[in-house]
Amino acid sequence: MALGRNEALALAIGTQVGAGVLGLPYAARKIGLIPSVALMFLVALTMYITALFVLELSAKNGGKQMSTLAREILGRPGGVLMFASISLMSYGALLAYIAGGGSVFANLFGISEEMGALIFWAFASFIIYRGLEMSGKSELILSGVLLALFVVVAIMAVPHTKVENAFYMGSEGIVTLFGVAIFAFGCHTIVPDIYKGLGSYEKAKKVLLLAFLVPAIVYSLFVASFLLVFGENTPQIATQALEQLYGRIGMLVGSLIPIFAILTSYIGLGLAQLDNMEEYLKMNRKSAWIITVFPPLILYMVGIRDFVEVLGAAGSTGDLMAFIIMPIVLYITYKLKPAFLRDREAEVS
Numbered sequence: 001m002a003l004g005r006n007e008a009l010a011l012a013i014g015t016q017v018g019a020g021v022l023g024l025p026y027a028a029r030k031i032g033l034i035p036s037v038a039l040m041f042l043v044a045l046t047m048y049i050t051a052l053f054v055l056e057l058s059a060k061n062g063g064k065q066m067s068t069l070a071r072e073i074l075g076r077p078g079g080v081l082m083f084a085s086i087s088l089m090s091y092g093a094l095l096a097y098i099a100g101g102g103s104v105f106a107n108l109f110g111i112s113e114e115m116g117a118l119i120f121w122a123f124a125s126f127i128i129y130r131g132l133e134m135s136g137k138s139e140l141i142l143s144g145v146l147l148a149l150f151v152v153v154a155i156m157a158v159p160h161t162k163v164e165n166a167f168y169m170g171s172e173g174i175v176t177l178f179g180v181a182i183f184a185f186g187c188h189t190i191v192p193d194i195y196k197g198l199g200s201y202e203k204a205k206k207v208l209l210l211a212f213l214v215p216a217i218v219y220s221l222f223v224a225s226f227l228l229v230f231g232e233n234t235p236q237i238a239t240q241a242l243e244q245l246y247g248r249i250g251m252l253v254g255s256l257i258p259i260f261a262i263l264t265s266y267i268g269l270g271l272a273q274l275d276n277m278e279e280y281l282k283m284n285r286k287s288a289w290i291i292t293v294f295p296p297l298i299l300y301m302v303g304i305r306d307f308v309e310v311l312g313a314a315g316s317t318g319d320l321m322a323f324i325i326m327p328i329v330l331y332i333t334y335k336l337k338p339a340f341l342r343d344r345e346a347e348v349s
Contacts, residue, residue, distance in 0.1 A: 003197030005207060010140035012194055012211035015187040015268025017146060017218065017261055022239060024184060024219055025226035027177040029234040032169040033227045036177060037220045043181040044216040047188075050324055051208055053331035054191045055201065063196040065272075066189060067280040070326060073334050078326075083280055085322040086189055090273040093183075094296040095304065097124075097266040102300070104258045117300055124263055125293040128270040142267075146260040150218050152253060153242065157225040160245055165231040166224075179320075184219060187211065188323045189272035 003011070028036035057069050064072070067086060071079025101124075102117025109116070195204045226234045226241065235241050239257050242250030270292055278288035 002199070003194065005198070005203065007140050008194045008198050008204070008207045009210055010143040011190060011197075011268055012187050012207060013214055014143040014146075014264030015190045015272070016185055016211070016215045017143065017264060021184050021215075021219055021222060021261060022258060023180050024177070025223050025230075025234045027173060027180045028223050028227060029230075029232050030170045030173040031177060033166050033224055035169055035174075036223055036227070039174070039177055040181050040219055040223070041216055043178065044185050044212050047182070047185040047323060048208065048212040050327040051188050051191055051212070052205065053327040054188050055195060055204055055208060057330060057334055058192040058195050059201040059204070063192050065192050065276045065279045066322070066326075067276050070330060071280070073330050073337070078330075079280070082322065082326050083276070085326065086273070086276055089186075089319050089322055090189070090269050090276075090292075091296055091299075093269050094266060094273070094293070095299050097262045097269075098296055098300045100258060100262045101266070104255055104262070108255050108259075114301070117297075120263070120266075121293070121297050124266045125270065125289075127267050128274060128293065129289050131271075142260050142264045146257070146264060147214075147218060149253065149257050149260065150222055153239070153257065154221050154225045156242065156246060156250070156253070157229050161228040162231070163228075165228045168231070181219075182319050182323065185212065185215065186319050186323050187268065188327065189276065190268050193272060193275055 024036075024040070031039070054066060054069075057073070058064055058066075061069060061072070067079055067083040070082035074081075098117050098121050101120030102113040102115075105111065105116025105120055106113040191204070191208070194207060195201065198204050198207065229245075230241060239254035242254040244250070246253075274285070274288050274292045277283055277291055278285055281288070283291070
């Protein structure tokens with residue numbers, strides 16, 4: 001279960017840099033480049049602070065998962081709320097990733113979306129089944145390729161940039177961008193696994209700093225690449241616009257980014273949800289894996305396949321509660337609880 005520093009960093013970044021990033025340029029198109037970048041860094045800072053809360057609480061309690069921490073600090077209702085929030089977010093995201101993977105595979109290889117979804121699901125779910133060590137190594141490779149592709153996109157966009165697109169500003173869509181950014185920076189569920197894999201609070205803390213700084217820079221570069229070219233006309237799935245600029249080569253690059261982005265997030269979130277199920281529900285690992293990866297596939301097969309709607313619902317409900325509100329409540333309660341208990345003991349004596 002040991003992780004190297006680079007593997008831990010790749011696991012954290014890979015969990016973040018997923019489908020959420022693909023919607024950032026579209027969400028930012030009405031706001032403008034400068035305000036959008038500022039808002040993304042503000043969200044990154046907020047999410048980094050709450051991730052540190054999760055890391056400290058997990059490290060002080062033997063590397064326990066977020067749901068277990070909530071149950072022990074806030075009682076059974078708190079544990080149920082955290083478990084429900086994480087599960088809602090995780091299942092919604094995994095379902096969206098299966099749908100997105102199926103769509104991309106269908107476009108690339110000329111197969112049906114259902115067959116593409118099955119291939120994607122089987123490959124990614126197998127990596128999750130093999131556990132933390134294989135997931136860390138896989139994320140290291142996939143995240144490296146993905147970050148390189150983002151740089152390629154930025155280079156491809158440079159000849160088509162328009163300076164005037166850097167300076168327009170608006171207020172429409174701020175709430176939407178805020179929600180998408182929360183989803184795009186969410187990696188809190190994997191934090192306890194990173195701590196356990198590294199075996200050191202200080203090492204995990206350093207990894208988390210880079211894990212939020214690198215995506216914030218990459219996201220800003222990615223958003224700038226499209227806003228500077230398309231401005232307010234940026235398409236909903238930004239990478240699709242590359243085909244307009246470079247034909248088949250643009251289509252290929254624009255398809256590879258979603259594949260790697262979705263795959264890295266599916267692995268990271270799936271592994272975290274498996275550990276969450278195993279620990280909170282006290283299940284054996286194989287049963288936890290089955291309950292983690294099969295329900296989203298079943299939902300996909302019965303027809304729930306709208307990538308954007310599913311992702312939006314998961315992000316605006318589960319992510320906000322699990323990644324911002326609950327970590328703050330847990331941290332404050334944990335810090336105040338000893339003093340509260342001492343006061344009670346003093347009154348009794």
